[in-house]
Every structure is written in structure tokens, then in C-alpha cells.
Amino acid sequence: MEPLRILVVDDHDDFRRGLQALLGATPTTEVVGVATNGASAVSMALDLQPDVVLMDLHMPGLNGIEATERIVASSPHIGVLVVTMMEDEESVFAAVRAGARGYLLKGARRPEIVRSIEAVGAGEVIFGPGIAERMVTYFKKAGSKPAPDLFPELTDRERMVLGRIAAGLDNAEIADELGVSTKTVRNHTSNIFAKLQVAHRAQAIVLAREAGLE
Known part of the structure; x- marks a missing residue:
């Protein structure tokens, strides 16, 4: 290598x-x-x-x-x-x-x-x-249900997933909370990243914060 x-x-x-x-x-x-x-x-x-x-x-x-x-x-x-x-x-x-x-x-x-x-x-x-501990602590204080007028390009379920991403949950935790498969959450996450034009999870979290997801 x-x-x-x-x-x-x-x-x-x-x-x-x-x-x-x-x-x-x-x-x-x-x-x-x-x-x-x-x-x-x-x-x-x-x-x-x-x-x-x-x-x-x-x-x-x-x-x-x-x-x-x-x-x-x-x-x-x-x-x-x-x-x-x-x-x-x-x-x-x-x-x-x-x-x-x-x-x-x-x-x-x-x-x-x-x-x-x-x-x-x-x-x-x-x-x-x-840094990781500080970010997780901050975002766990964020709400898990973004208002419908935030990120109108997302579906209701995608907004729910984004809210949980912003709260610091990983895909497995989100899947367990929403009662869906991890693959479904991965699909939602990919769609969210594409629609918001972000490259990875951390950028999605920052975007959610700046939009007022608190």
C-alpha cells in the first residue's frame, strides 16, 4: 500500500x-x-x-x-x-x-x-x-423535527432524518428510532446530501444549524 x-x-x-x-x-x-x-x-x-x-x-x-x-x-x-x-x-x-x-x-x-x-x-x-464531544453536545440540544418551511426541497421523512442527523445520531440509531432499515436511512441520507449539495454528514449538520435547527 x-x-x-x-x-x-x-x-x-x-x-x-x-x-x-x-x-x-x-x-x-x-x-x-x-x-x-x-x-x-x-x-x-x-x-x-x-x-x-x-x-x-x-x-x-x-x-x-x-x-x-x-x-x-x-x-x-x-x-x-x-x-x-x-x-x-x-x-x-x-x-x-x-x-x-x-x-x-x-x-x-x-x-x-x-x-x-x-x-x-x-x-x-x-x-x-x-471537538467531537462539543459538537455532539451542541447538536443533541437541537430539535429532531425541523419545521416544514425549513428545507422545502426535502420530503417530510427526509426532514425527520436530517433532524436526527443534526442531533448526533448515526444511521443505525436513526433506523431504530424510526422503525426502518439502516439501508432505508442510508438512502434518505444520500438524497439529503444530494438535495442540499453537501459532501458529508458534518456539512449537513452545519447547514441545519445555520437554517435555525435548534
């Missing part, structure tokens, strides 16, 4: 070098490029076509959110994993909205960083423990 090709984007020299050393010593990863600002990150991502971009958010010039949005818009197959000190809800949701598939706080241990990179490289969505 070929190692995942990684582009490291961070303007802090020590942290960037630390990531390079960590990934260089990991058999499943290979650093193919390093950028110190958002503009360089976009240019290098388009040129190198890495599997995963490790993206800091706070950088001079073009910030990590804008860089993520441009990279994903041009090369949606590239997975962006945000690695940052910023843990506020606004930053998390903005990163997901821009297309990031993962969000990790600086200070994460080596196994967590490698596991997150491998998950994003495999097309999964992943959040560091603190």
Missing part, C-alpha cells in the same frame, strides 16, 4: 518541522510539500495533488478557511484536515462549511494525528475528541 501523500500548511516553523519529522517517521505517510501561507497552500495543492492537506487556520494573507474552500472547490478528492489551536464553534463550523473533512487541535498526540490523517485519506470525516 502506497503511503498517503501529505501537504503540510502552517506558518509556525517549530510546529511545521515537528509535523514533518513525525510524518517522515510514519510508514503510512509521506510529506510531499510544505507551505507557510494560504496562497501557497492552494497553489501547491493544485500542483502536487496530495491525498491530505494538514491545514492551519490562522495564517497571514489568505487564511486556512479560504484556502480550504479553494482547494476543495478545485480538487474535491483532496482531504483537508485542519490542525489548529482554534477550538471555538465558529472556527469549527466555518472549516466544515469550507469543505474540511477533519478538525484536530494542536497538541494532539502522535497516534491521534496519524489516525486522523488516515481517516481523512480514506474519505472519512473525523474530529478530535474535544
